[in-house]
Amino acid sequence: EVQLVESGGGLVQPGGSLRLSCAASGFTFNNSWMTWARQAPGKGPEWVAIIKGDGSAKTYVDSVKGRFTISRDNAKNSLSLQMDSLRAEDTAIYYCILGTGMVWGQGTLVTVSA
Amino acid sequence: DVVMTQSPLSLPVTLGQPASISCRSGQSLVHSDGNTYLIWFHQRPGQSPRRLISQVSNRESGVPDRFSGSGSGTDFTLKISRVEAEDVGVYYCMQDTHWPFTFGPGTKVDIK
Numbered sequence: 001e002v003q004l005v006e007s008g009g010g011l012v013q014p015g016g017s018l019r020l021s022c023a024a025s026g027f028t029f030n031n032s033w034m035t036w037a038r039q040a041p042g043k044g045p046e047w048v049a050i051i052k053g054d055g056s057a058k059t060y061v062d063s064v065k066g067r068f069t070i071s072r073d074n075a076k077n078s079l080s081l082q083m084d085s086l087r088a089e090d091t092a093i094y095y096c097i098l099g100t101g102m103v104w105g106q107g108t109l110v111t112v113s114a
Numbered sequence: 115d116v117v118m119t120q121s122p123l124s125l126p127v128t129l130g131q132p133a134s135i136s137c138r139s140g141q142s143l144v145h146s147d148g149n150t151y152l153i154w155f156h157q158r159p160g161q162s163p164r165r166l167i168s169q170v171s172n173r174e175s176g177v178p179d180r181f182s183g184s185g186s187g188t189d190f191t192l193k194i195s196r197v198e199a200e201d202v203g204v205y206y207c208m209q210d211t212h213w214p215f216t217f218g219p220g221t222k223v224d225i226k
Contacts, residue, residue: 044204044206044217044218044219044220045155045163045206045208045217046217047214047215047216047217050213059213059214061214062214095162095163100151100153100168100210100215101153101155101163101165101168101208101210102165102174103165104162104163104164105162106162107162
């Protein structure tokens with residue numbers, strides 16, 4: 001069974017940083033594109049970043065470019081999202097996703113507030 | 115970015131009756147590889163989205179056959195042949211042809 005378990009969310013002040021992690025199991029991680037998406041309270045989802053299986057290709061939505069970094073450790077079946085210079089509008093549940101939506105984790109809440 | 119629209123945004127349904135949701139994209143979703151990458155998700159309150167259909171009409175394993183997807187180019191439809199109580203929630207279409215992938219605003223389905 002495919003499992004994706006996110007961690008690392010929490011409350012952070014504007015301008016601060018957080019690192020999200022996702023532990024993956026049940027599939028061949030190093031062959032799989034992986035994605036981070038987010039969903040602000042009461043809103044629809046938004047794609048944030050995607051990374052190729054071997055880590056050689058990464059793409060970001062414009063609103064996070066230069067502030068967020070997606071990475072992976074295939075030896076540990078782990079996906080990460082480093083979030084810097086956080087803004088109030090980054091407040092959302094962040095989901096780790098296999099491919100383009102095949103399986104979603106349960107999400108981790110990030111709140112950016114003073 | 116490709117703008118996705120959905121209609122209706124709210125859909126009260128009667129149990130056992132059919133339901134239909136429309137999704138339109140601001141540009142063609144036909145990829146250079148010839149495939150059309152349009153996904154339908156279902157999200158129940160308090161849960162993560164679940165992929166129902168990919169590439170317009172391919173139902174995911176375990177998805178009941180009362181769900182079907184159709185369409186081409188810029189116009190797509192999700193149909194539920196007979197609505198059941200577990201089908202309530204929000205349905206999103208999403209295109210994964212052009213980066214950034216973009217979602218529609220969602221259609222909230224509830225029981226009359």
